[in-house]
Amino acid sequence: MSFLVQNFVSPSEAVYCIIIREKRYGKGWYTMEIVKTITGKCRMCYACIRNCPVKAIKVVEGQARVVPELCIACGHCVQVCAQQAKEVQREVEKVEGYLTTKRTIACLAPSFVAEFHPAWPGQVVAALKQMGFAEVHEVAFGAHLVTLEYRRYLQEAGERQGLISTPCPAVVNLVSKYYPKLLSQLIPVVSPMIALGRYLKKKVGPDSRIVFIGPCVAKKGEAQEDEVAGAVDAVLTFLEIKEMLAVRQIDVNSCGNMDFDSEPAYLGRLYPVGGGLLRSAGVDADILANQVLVIEGREDCLEFLKAVNEGQMMPKMVDMLFCKGCINGPMQENKFSAFRRRKIVAEFTRQGLEKATPRPINPDIINLRREFHDKSVFFPRPTEADIRKILAELGKLTPEDELNCGACGYSSCREKAIAVYHGLAENRMCLPYLIAQLEKSNLNLRQELKVFQGQYGQLVGNSAVMQEVYRMIEKVAKTDATVLIRGESGTGKELVARAIHYRSRRSEAPFISINCAALPETLLESELFGHARGAFTGAVTAKKGLFEEAHEGTIFLDEIGDISPGLQSKLLRVLQEGEFIRVGETRPTRVNVRVLAATNRDLEKAVKEGAFRPELFYRLNVITIWLPPLRERRDDIPLLARHFLEKYSRRLGKEITGFTSEAMDALVRADWQGNVRELENVIERAVILAEGKKIEVGDLPRQFRNLSANASGWAYTKGMSFKEAVTAYEINLLVQALEESQWVQARAAEILGLKRSTLNEMIKRYKLRPAKK
Numbered sequence: 001m002s003f004l005v006q007n008f009v010s011p012s013e014a015v016y017c018i019i020i021r022e023k024r025y026g027k028g029w030y031t032m033e034i035v036k037t038i039t040g041k042c043r044m045c046y047a048c049i050r051n052c053p054v055k056a057i058k059v060v061e062g063q064a065r066v067v068p069e070l071c072i073a074c075g076h077c078v079q080v081c082a083q084q085a086k087e088v089q090r091e092v093e094k095v096e097g098y099l100t101t102k103r104t105i106a107c108l109a110p111s112f113v114a115e116f117h118p119a120w121p122g123q124v125v126a127a128l129k130q131m132g133f134a135e136v137h138e139v140a141f142g143a144h145l146v147t148l149e150y151r152r153y154l155q156e157a158g159e160r161q162g163l164i165s166t167p168c169p170a171v172v173n174l175v176s177k178y179y180p181k182l183l184s185q186l187i188p189v190v191s192p193m194i195a196l197g198r199y200l201k202k203k204v205g206p207d208s209r210i211v212f213i214g215p216c217v218a219k220k221g222e223a224q225e226d227e228v229a230g231a232v233d234a235v236l237t238f239l240e241i242k243e244m245l246a247v248r249q250i251d252v253n254s255c256g257n258m259d260f261d262s263e264p265a266y267l268g269r270l271y272p273v274g275g276g277l278l279r280s281a282g283v284d285a286d287i288l289a290n291q292v293l294v295i296e297g298r299e300d301c302l303e304f305l306k307a308v309n310e311g312q313m314m315p316k317m318v319d320m321l322f323c324k325g326c327i328n329g330p331m332q333e334n335k336f337s338a339f340r341r342r343k344i345v346a347e348f349t350r351q352g353l354e355k356a357t358p359r360p361i362n363p364d365i366i367n368l369r370r371e372f373h374d375k376s377v378f379f380p381r382p383t384e385a386d387i388r389k390i391l392a393e394l395g396k397l398t399p400e401d402e403l404n405c406g407a408c409g410y411s412s413c414r415e416k417a418i419a420v421y422h423g424l425a426e427n428r429m430c431l432p433y434l435i436a437q438l439e440k441s442n443l444n445l446r447q448e449l450k451v452f453q454g455q456y457g458q459l460v461g462n463s464a465v466m467q468e469v470y471r472m473i474e475k476v477a478k479t480d481a482t483v484l485i486r487g488e489s490g491t492g493k494e495l496v497a498r499a500i501h502y503r504s505r506r507s508e509a510p511f512i513s514i515n516c517a518a519l520p521e522t523l524l525e526s527e528l529f530g531h532a533r534g535a536f537t538g539a540v541t542a543k544k545g546l547f548e549e550a551h552e553g554t555i556f557l558d559e560i561g562d563i564s565p566g567l568q569s570k571l572l573r574v575l576q577e578g579e580f581i582r583v584g585e586t587r588p589t590r591v592n593v594r595v596l597a598a599t600n601r602d603l604e605k606a607v608k609e610g611a612f613r614p615e616l617f618y619r620l621n622v623i624t625i626w627l628p629p630l631r632e633r634r635d636d637i638p639l640l641a642r643h644f645l646e647k648y649s650r651r652l653g654k655e656i657t658g659f660t661s662e663a664m665d666a667l668v669r670a671d672w673q674g675n676v677r678e679l680e681n682v683i684e685r686a687v688i689l690a691e692g693k694k695i696e697v698g699d700l701p702r703q704f705r706n707l708s709a710n711a712s713g714w715a716y717t718k719g720m721s722f723k724e725a726v727t728a729y730e731i732n733l734l735v736q737a738l739e740e741s742q743w744v745q746a747r748a749a750e751i752l753g754l755k756r757s758t759l760n761e762m763i764k765r766y767k768l769r770p771a772k773k
């Protein structure tokens, strides 16, 4: 069997497939897929598992799929799926094909009277004829044939005990797949559908097509079973036939009356109600003797079969229907109460009996017997240790941890663990486990975010100028003052804005950022202030602007120097009055928003030239934070470079631990016209290209390659102040020694000839730490 394992990707898939193939039965595999899951629609509520009487559902990647080999086709999963992710095999197209090419005969299940009520039965016949069916028969006549055969069998059986009679294919599936020991007790007579199918095929010839129409899902499987195949060509549910009628715009209630083409059905019409079969076969369900029982409904069927299987009881005879009678089948619209439907069927039977002129029928013209085969699937039993191991994976180590909450669809944690063992369920179906996992990952994320946001958000840099920036952030964060952040492009203006917001009392409210240069004037206005419905072409609904989105929080207006004079006045109004007017409205809207703005333009010059309104400039310029270009704080470059190296190594899944001294030297000496943004891009590129553990000069863009220093690993770079050069040199030296000593500080201190405490103090000062692997 091991060869099979190799064919499957996941171990659970392998286990499952082996199990399914281990047991052979009948003439072939029973793999009809009667109920399918529409991929993507399943939302993991597990209602199908909860309601499946035999747990024939396998969850794969969050999609609950029916396992045909285990399914008894009762249709409960289809009924309970709120997302309508379960779909019953459709045969509408097949029948449409028959109607255009073949002589097609409709066979109506006896429950149709209740389904189409208040339409007259004859109106249903007329409607089907109008659709193109050549003849319309009552399956109740098939039931009558079956009744005759039952009587005969019961006579043959004499005093035999423990017989199970059922016209219900779901019960047959249940016995064949789950209680094969009881197969010999199933009365080997076909169902009314097959009896009628065989009768009609004999009567009208094999070329005609027989279509059964009823409320049942399991009938679709039954018609295709090896043991009875060929009698019925297609099975439509009541829902399918109603769909076909609707497409043709045929209203049954407006049709005339037509007679069935079948023979009288007598008591066969009673089959869809519990005990109907016994009544028509003349067997008494005597309560006092408790020898003949009528079992209907899922729970009773399961309980009864379990009891019989375990030898706890053995009545003389039992009549079983898996639904509470076919009148409660899954594929119908339940317009009326169950009692009303029962009454409608009884009334129809009574009328039929009154009208019927007895005609002798020779049931011998067709074979009404069938065989049943063992279709059970063998599941290896997990040992106690196997179950414990699965439970332990979910953190269920003691019996108290087993909550048996049923959220996964299984009634106990152990039952679910066994399903996991069999490859039918997944660990993550366990709700308490999932909640614990989510809480844990939420906590991790919060902690990561704290580290990520650090003291000043993502801002990295220890230079004197950055220290000054941090001091300013600290001061302004406590206020609500408007701040203008200035500096060349890529110097980190937006990061400063974020740091101010997250250190302010507004940190729990939104931080909204917009690049004012990125949008044309009209669009920017509606983006900032929102618009009324119909304010302009395309404004189908009213929309809030970013100022409203940022209510109670902060708005960051990047590239403020680029906005038009018209918008400048509107912005001034927000800053002065705290209100604005939505595009297309007349009434002002008030908001409580802190404004932070940034520009890399020379605003003073713009004011002088008349391109920027002076009042707005003064209003924005209450406090200014200047960010120096990177070339003026080169001592930050080693730290920034290591910061980006870590970020991209982690993101790209590479293990790069540092830079060669030549590469670092080249980085420190570069011109960085694009500032930190350019440095970040260069490092990202290098991480992608690097093949070794360290970034080399060759991993940097061409223009960097001539910049690297002499053999000592360091050279003075033009434009650097003495202090900057010394700091950068120090950092470079420290990192080299630390890396050489695998970050053992005692060893690094020895290499550098420093006291351990001095080295430790410098590591703290420069915030050095090993690159994460």
Ligand SMILES: Nc1ncnc2c1ncn2[C@@H]1O[C@H](COP(=O)(O)OP(=O)(O)OP(=O)(O)O)[C@@H](O)[C@H]1O
Binding pocket: 458, 459, 460, 461, 487, 488, 489, 490, 491, 492, 493, 494, 495, 496, 558, 598, 600, 640, 676, 677, 680
């Ligand atoms: N001090 C810093 N520490 C860490 N990363 C930084 C720093 N400064 C800038 N960056 C990074 O550089 C990039 C550009 O930063 P940001 O957008 O804040 O610059 P900016 O000055 O607002 O640019 P622009 O004027 O073009 O909008 C971002 O990826 C940012 O994370």
